[in-house]
Amino acid sequence: MAHSEISGLSDDDHGSLDEEYIYGRWGRYQVFQVAIVCFHLLQTGFQLLMGVFIAYRPPGSRCAVVEFDNLTQMNSSLYVTYESCNIKVFYNDTTAQKLIKETGCLNGFWYTLDKDSTIVTEMDLVCDRAYLAEVLQSLVFVGQMVGAAFASSLSDRFGRKTVHLCSTLLTFIFGISVAFTQNYISLAILKFILGVLQQGMVVTGSVLSLELFPEKTRFYSEGLQALFWTSGLVIMAPIAFLMQNYSWRYLQITLTSFSALSLIQFWVQDESLRWLAVNGKYREAYRVVRKVARWNKLNYEDLKNIVDRRMARAEKDKCMMEDKKHSEKSKETIIVEKLTIVNIIKNKSIFIISVMMWFTWVTNSLTYFGLTLTSTSLAGNRFLNFFLSVCVEYIGRILEFIMLRCLGRRTITLIFHTITGTALALSTALNHFSEGSQPAIMTSVVTSFIGKLSITGSFSLLFLFTAELYPTNLRNAGLGISSSFSRVGAIVSPFVGLLAREIPWAPGTIFSSMCFIVVILSVYLPETRGWDLPQTMAEVKVWYKEKSGFRLQKGRRRTEILKVLDIK
Known part of the structure; x- marks a missing residue:
């Protein structure tokens, strides 16, 4: 990508500096600083989704052999069956088989993998302790929620580099500590802390990257962040494959080692x-x-x-701000509309639109992370499935970029969720009625990937669409609340795997149903493409009335809305 294209300067202006760009002109310095930030963004997915591999639950586990086998050798009428969570002793009568003893796994469990292969096999997180593996992943998402609440304010106060450096350095320290943890409680605490630090890296890294670009080409920053997030997950799959015969602790150390750059980050990275x-x-x-x-x-x-x-x-x-605070209010003082979350609840139309968006965020988060975390349980090689599952995200982001140039936000939302709902419904039906047919099973996996592709594009679009639905002084709060609701879906998503083991068709049915509900709700959402962003609550009220609902008629521009308000 040419330097002149990124900096926004033409070839004729190459000798001059852009007075509005604090760095003067795009050059090697910004390329190097962006590379450092992007490298750290590459690893943000490691600590968040590493559990797909290190907490993998191998199929076919059962109770380990116990002394009951001695009884069967002494008495040929007795035989023992070792099930996933129970041991049963039967008496072979001439007429029927009689269960004479049933007990839990007295001698631990037998796994198809080595004992130290994953957290699940090492700590025996199966049967009545199975949910504890999912709790670990949920704690990472809870940590994300906490980290998101504090990271932005801390970076504004102490600096982007300070928070970013501390987050990456502590991620390296606590990430390595996870590999030496010997009990579940310590592991759970460290996972929560890593979730908090992950948001510290993401939030400050995003801002650092954004502030390095000129205003005209700032959208490149968002594209780079999405690219490196997906690329990090793509890289994680082959690394996990190469280390599948080693303890999960070695994989933890290997992936955490990407944060080792933090040891020299202080000297190579500059503050914004x-x-x-x-x-x-x-x-x-x-x-x-x-x-x-x-x-x-x-x-x-x-x-x-x-x-x-x-x-x-x-x-x-x-x-000027200090003078305004200490000056007396005059009659000519401009009245600034101060809005809070309460205004969302009080105003009926805004509240209804907000609830629709909140449900959409929960749906996207639950579906995206649910599909990602369960990709290793699909038919076929679990490493290849995860790799393909994240590779399709590239396609989803490219499709989103292409559609944004010619279609409205509401239309794209409808398209993406229709594709996701249809693909996941078809995948669920094929898997449920396959009866062992390999073509049907493989088609089910492919349609699942199509669902992942489209939900990725939709998820990325939501950040833009949501911000455009709120007035200026409520925009940040509206996006923040919506993002908080998405964490709810993320926290619940790890338990999708447990549900699938009990009711195989349930997760896909839930995902597809929620996506189809979003399709219906999206019909009521206003279209924001090609229209001025609303600035006040009054504008929003008129704007929603003109552009929401099944009427789907062409709305008015903000200047026209202001005329209506003046008449009223």
């Missing part, structure tokens, strides 16, 4: 120049400016002038 300028960190900012000028072969004084102007502007804004 935008954050330094806004917060008046002159000394640190000039050090970064000197480094940028050297790497990108720019004039130090020219670049310093741009940063000085940015700092002066930030200082002026702070002074």
